Structures are given as structure tokens and as C-alpha cells.
Amino acid sequence: MSAPSRPLQDRRAPYIMLAPFALIFLVFVAWPLFQSITLSTQRTFGPGTTKFVGLENFIDLAGDPMFWIALKNTVIFTLGSVLIQLPLSLLLAMALNRPNLKGRALFRLIFFCPVLVGMVFVAMMFSLLLQRGSGGVLNRMADQVLESLFLYDLAGAIFKDPWLTSANIINFPWLEKYAMWALIVAALWMFVGYNMVYFLAALQNVRKDLLEAATVDGANAFHRFRHVTLPAIRPVASFVVLLSIIGSFQLFELPFFMFGGPGYENRGLTVVMYLYQSGFETGDLGYASAIGWILALILMAFALLQFILARRDEGTLE
Template identity: 35%
Template structure:
């Protein structure tokens, strides 16, 4: 029987059940996502070391960012890191996905091998790579030495540290993008390739005219996610270089963490950095979405 809201008892019961099912998630979202976001905005307007009471300073923390040389350096380093990791991550993953797309003997083994770094702890990855790239005793320089090349100081010179971190990060994450590309590749209907082949298209033409255009939605997704994650790089840098040498690999989130926890708690300043970073990522994502109309093709 309908009640005054027009819902039957069954509909009401189902609605209550629905809220109960989603309740825990909603509570989690409010307490562990929404509340911290709002709290960090408020914190960014204060001077706060976590211990003493907050002191309201208005927009001072935001203004100070413009006068902080280390912050400017970390912005440049972050852009450098992103410029390296995004193309490398996308192109590398696409190549790997193309390699393991076709069902050949042993292909599943290679898919697994390529994906394994993704499920390996970032700490283990960082420590192993630090040893591999050791200047004097690392495997990489030892092998280079055997062919007469004096290997560089991969992680301890200002010039090589960031490229090394980019390579390690790419190695660690490329498998994830590969799986997404693989899903995209396998969603391309075979009849399009057959039609292209009948038209006389060679392998490159089939890739350029069929595969790549139909992969653009996947590429777009990966590009957006790569931009976001590259701006949030932290784990490997913490393990491998600690932002050094001489701040050569100090990126935005690492500097943010230093301010929040190691400089006697500049929590307000760190929150301001987080908000600027968040807004920058939002702006970049919106820009990517706007540009997507020009190059992303949906079937």
C-alpha cells in the first residue's frame, strides 16, 4: 500500500537497505576523504606544528610559496620528472602491450613478467635498484665496464639522479599501463584489421590507421592517470634518493612531506602546497579533457 510519499512499504524497506549497504562507504568517504580535504584547506590558512594551537595567518602560506626557492626548484623537478615519465610510461607500455597482444607460445609468461614489478613493494624495488646502480659495485656499471664504458654515478650525481629515478619509476609502473593497453587492443574488432589487410595496408599502416586511433580513449585515460601520478611521485624518491643529491630529485610531494613532518611541523605551509598541487592537477586534467575532443576517437 502506498504511503504519503508514494512509496510502498517494500520500496521503503529497499531504500533503507540501500542506505545501510552504502552507509559504511559513505561514512568512510566523509570521515577519511571529505573531512581531511576540508581540514587541510583550513589548515593551509594557519601556522600549525601539530603540537601548539593553530595560529591564523590568512593567505600567508600561499604567498610564501612564491618566495621559496626550494619550492620553485621542486616545481621544476616535478615538471622534469613528468616530462620524462609520462611519454616513457605510455610509449613503453604500448610497445609491451603490442608485443604480448597476440596469442603466441609463452605469451602469458611474458605478460606476467612485465606485470610483476607493479605488484612488487616499492621499497624492495628501490633498494634493489639502488644496488644495481651503485657506482662502484653495481651490476649496471660492472656490465658497462666490461664493454669499456665508465658508467656514471647514476644516483649520486646531480645530472644523472633524476633520469635514473625516471627509469626506475617507469620500470616499476609500466606493467600497469601495459595491461590497460592490452585490454584496449583486445577490444579492437578483428574485422577492421581484415578490411585494412584486404585494402593492402602494411603493418605500420594498420597500426597508424586502425590500432592507434581506436586506442586513443585508452591512451587518454592512461595519459590523465600518468599526469596525476607523476605529480604525486614520492615512494621511490624517498627510498632511492631522499630528494638528493643536492635536491636534484626533490619533487613537490617530497618537499611537502618534508615541510609537514621533518621541519618541525610546518603543517599549514605543507597544506597550502597540497592545495596548490591539487588545483594544478585539476587544471591539467580539465585541460586534457578539453584537448581530448581533438584527438580521442570513440567508435
């Protein structure tokens, strides 16, 4: 047994090692977390003056149209991120995972780079790239591509009054009307390589012998993916989906700088932007905390769901 070695271990050592983290955590993380509960039952005018209002903040939130707009926008962005970004990430990872692929490290490096750029800086770039009219780089490039593929001519030949025209593409109002799509595009550029790295690591768990056996048995590419690859990467995939949902729900800097605030008709308003506005522009830290708690509860529900699904998966594997 390890009995003789135990006394050698200094009993105080683990506490001393844990102490710096634990002390700072208690004062600057746990205490604010606890305080956020109290704050959410208060109406505040800056940090100085507070008034107890009970659950009024939450009741007000339920009837606050701005909050619902923010929540709707955030859900749209999250769906866009998960449904568009993650399949693309997986596709890139599978392409990079081909044996004998040359330049794998370089491709991985290039795809990963955008995530190093902070949200603020990505917003600075994309607010220029996605402008409408002659200033919009993306629109002008799209226009040239569509023109060279004769798609305008095709649309003109099929429809009497085609929407797909050069003028419409050049003036496509990303930052005005299609705010959430603009964000999805910017986030796609930023995060596709980041998620790819997770999938690439997960693909190392796929057993090559099973894939080969399936090929010998005549399974096509889709069946091999569905029955061999997918089950093997599933734990990581569900983790990546969860991370993606958590990150998407906390979207703030990207719209804040791309639209300079909530944008045209509040189409760029997100939950955390509304939290920021309530707490630090209006000065109601209590209302901001209430919004924070709604956000936290939504994300906890997703985490719980992922946990339950992961448990169930483990059960079916036995």
C-alpha cells in the same frame, strides 16, 4: 511498467548500505579535505599551535626556491615517465597481442610482477643497483655490453677525446648527478608492465576486420597503427596518460629512499617530498597543506583537460 515491483524495494535499504562508507568518508576523508583549506591559511608549529596567516603560505610558496626545484624535478620525472614508459608499454602490449603468440600469459605475468613491489622496496633495490663504481651492478653490466660491442673502440676511433670510456660508464653517477634519470629507470622497471596491461585490454577493442581490410588496401604497418589501432585505443590511452601523470606527480618514496632525502644539490627533491619535509620534519602542517593544494590544482587541471579532450573526441566520432 515497473510500478508493481517498486514497492517491493525497501526504501531504507540503499541508505543502510551506503551508511558505513558514507559515515567514515564524511569524518575521515571529507572533513580532512575541508580542513586542508583552513590549514592552508595557517602557520602551524606541530598540530598544537596555529596562527592565521591568510594567503601568506601561497605567496611564500611562489617565492620559495625549494618549491620550484621540487616542481621542476617532478615535471621532468613526469615527462620521462609519460614519454618513455608509455610508448614502451604500448609496444609490449602490441607484441603480446599478436595472434598465435605462445606463452602470452607467462610474459604478461612476468612484466606485471614489478608493480606489486612497493616503492620503498623498489627504492632499496635500485639504490644498490644504480650505485657508481665497482658496486653498481647496472653500470658494470652496461660496461660489459659496450665493451663486447666494441663501442668504446668505435668512440675512441671517431673522437679525439671520447666521453664514452669504460671509466666514465663504471662511474656514471646515477644517484648523485642524474637523480631524475635514476628515478625514471626505476619507475620504468616498475610500471612498464602495469601500463601494458591497460593497453592490452584496450587492444581488444581494435576491429580485426578493419585491420585486414586496410592490409588488403595496401596500408603499411605504420598507417594501420595510425588510422585503425590508435583511434580504437585512444580512450584508454588518454586514461592511462592521465593516471601516469597523477601517479608521477605524487612521487615520494622512490627518491626518499634512493637518495636518503632530497639528494645531491636537491636533485632528487619532489613536490610530495617537500610537502612531507615541511609538514612532518619542519612541523608546519599549514605550509604542507598549501603545497598539497597546489598539487591538487595542477592534477585537477590535467583531469579537466583530459575530460575536454575526451568530449571533443566523442564529438568528432559522431
